[in-house]
Amino acid sequence: MKTGTIFWGVFLITLGVMLLISSLNSFALDLEFIFKFWPLIFIFWGLTLLKISEAIKKIMTASIAVLLSLFIVAIVNSGVSGVKNLAEWDWDINLKTDDVKSSYEKRDLMSIPFDSNQIDRNLSLDVGAGSFSIEGGSENLIDVFSKSKNSNFSLESDSLHQNISVSYSEGNINFDGTYKSMNKAILKINKNPLWNFDIKLGAAKMSADLSRIKSRRINFETGAASSKIKLGDLVDSCDIVINAGASSVQLEIPKNSGCIVNTDLGLSSRKFDEFNFDGDSFKTENFEQAQKKIFINIKGGVSSFKIKRY
Numbered sequence: 001m002k003t004g005t006i007f008w009g010v011f012l013i014t015l016g017v018m019l020l021i022s023s024l025n026s027f028a029l030d031l032e033f034i035f036k037f038w039p040l041i042f043i044f045w046g047l048t049l050l051k052i053s054e055a056i057k058k059i060m061t062a063s064i065a066v067l068l069s070l071f072i073v074a075i076v077n078s079g080v081s082g083v084k085n086l087a088e089w090d091w092d093i094n095l096k097t098d099d100v101k102s103s104y105e106k107r108d109l110m111s112i113p114f115d116s117n118q119i120d121r122n123l124s125l126d127v128g129a130g131s132f133s134i135e136g137g138s139e140n141l142i143d144v145f146s147k148s149k150n151s152n153f154s155l156e157s158d159s160l161h162q163n164i165s166v167s168y169s170e171g172n173i174n175f176d177g178t179y180k181s182m183n184k185a186i187l188k189i190n191k192n193p194l195w196n197f198d199i200k201l202g203a204a205k206m207s208a209d210l211s212r213i214k215s216r217r218i219n220f221e222t223g224a225a226s227s228k229i230k231l232g233d234l235v236d237s238c239d240i241v242i243n244a245g246a247s248s249v250q251l252e253i254p255k256n257s258g259c260i261v262n263t264d265l266g267l268s269s270r271k272f273d274e275f276n277f278d279g280d281s282f283k284t285e286n287f288e289q290a291q292k293k294i295f296i297n298i299k300g301g302v303s304s305f306k307i308k309r310y
Contacts, residue, residue, distance in 0.1 A: 040067060045060075111144070114192075115141065117162075121141070121194070123196070125200065126200045132184075132187065144185060153167070191214070196216055196217040201227065210229065216235055218241070220249075222244045222247045222249070225244075236291065237293050240294065244298075249300075258284050259283070261275065261282040262296070264300075
């Protein structure tokens with residue numbers, strides 16, 4: 001019997017039997033379970049192309065047919081939501097906030113209301129892995145949007161709402177409906193207070209647009225991460241300390257702000273556009289004359305740093 005005949009025979013029989021059982025509501029198949037084993041299709045397919053016995057080829061062909069039929073049954077059982085979860089699996093290095101905003105049915109929201117206390121706000125962000133965005137635009141003091149059915153994020157604050165922390169507990173956090181631990185969240189903060197940031201990232205991606213935020217101090221520790229931070233010119237002085245491992249960090253600073261960079265980059269690569277090196281540090285030409293100043297201290301291992309002026 002030809003392998004093509006075996007494939008279609010096993011495929012149609014398995015598909016028909018599984019759909020029949022599923023239609024009787026006596027069996028349910030999880031889409032994520034099948035996705036964990038989808039690479040086996042390529043493995044079995046490759047084996048059929050090798051010079052092996054015909055018996056093994058026929059077994060591999062039958063196995064491919066079974067996996068494909070189970071995949072189709074899983075999609076049918078999961079319905080539209082299963083297909084949507086697969087389509088929303090985003091591996092882009094930059095967080096696309098529209099992806100999160102468009103999935104309201106899967107989004108958990110945590111907020112702290114805004115108050116008029118004239119005090120500095122200290123925000124601590126501690127995350128291990130995932131994709132995150134920080135931006136302004138909240139009418140509350142802070143909003144945390146997490147794209148997850150089972151969010152393990154926590155938002156805590158002291159009684160004065162001065163010290164705020166955002167973190168997540170360890171575990172399998174499924175932000176896209178799969179077994180992949182992909183944290184994905186948006187943090188929106190109020191533009192009125194003066195903010196200090198303590199950010200700790202593991203193997204994560206972060207995009208922080210702080211151009212409309214009054215940021216006085218930013219302490220940033222990162223491991224194997226990719227981060228992009230955009231600063232504004234709403235304060236007279238901003239201090240930034242970056243301690244990075246095997247990371248990629250990009251900073252964007254306003255051209256009207258003077259900036260000085262002290263760095264100990266080790267084996268890191270760097271690209272500081274429109275900076276001059278005076279033997280000790282990198283400075284913009286307008287550093288001495290600028291009314292708004294940014295002080296950056298960078299320590300890194302095998303990392304890539306880029307500073308861009310806009």
